[in-house]
Amino acid sequence: MAKLLSVVEGAFQLSGQHSVVVVPGIPREGDWQLKPGDPLTLLLPDGSKVETVIGGFEMASPPNPTSIALMLGPGLTKEAVPIGTEIWVD
Numbered sequence: 001m002a003k004l005l006s007v008v009e010g011a012f013q014l015s016g017q018h019s020v021v022v023v024p025g026i027p028r029e030g031d032w033q034l035k036p037g038d039p040l041t042l043l044l045p046d047g048s049k050v051e052t053v054i055g056g057f058e059m060a061s062p063p064n065p066t067s068i069a070l071m072l073g074p075g076l077t078k079e080a081v082p083i084g085t086e087i088w089v090d
Contacts, residue, residue, distance in 0.1 A: 004088055005026060019073065038089065040072070040088065052072050
């Protein structure tokens with residue numbers, strides 16, 4: 001059963017990377033046991049779906065006290081992940 005992980009409030013591309021980082025990402029509260037390679041479904045505001053994976057985790061400095069930024073799998077651009085996109089995980 002899929003669970004809503006978060007709703008994208010911002011997305012950015014790291015220089016030299018082929019992945020998109022989204023925030024807020026993974027809430028620090030809850031029992032999330034996620035790892036790179038786990039499948040994700042992105043439900044875009046226009047109703048379309050994009051299948052991807054967790055590409056990694058991006059640690060900000062200083063760390064965000066409520067969430068961990070999430071790097072999506074390769075092949076996406078920040079324009080492909082608009083604000084309001086829902087991130088679902090099985």
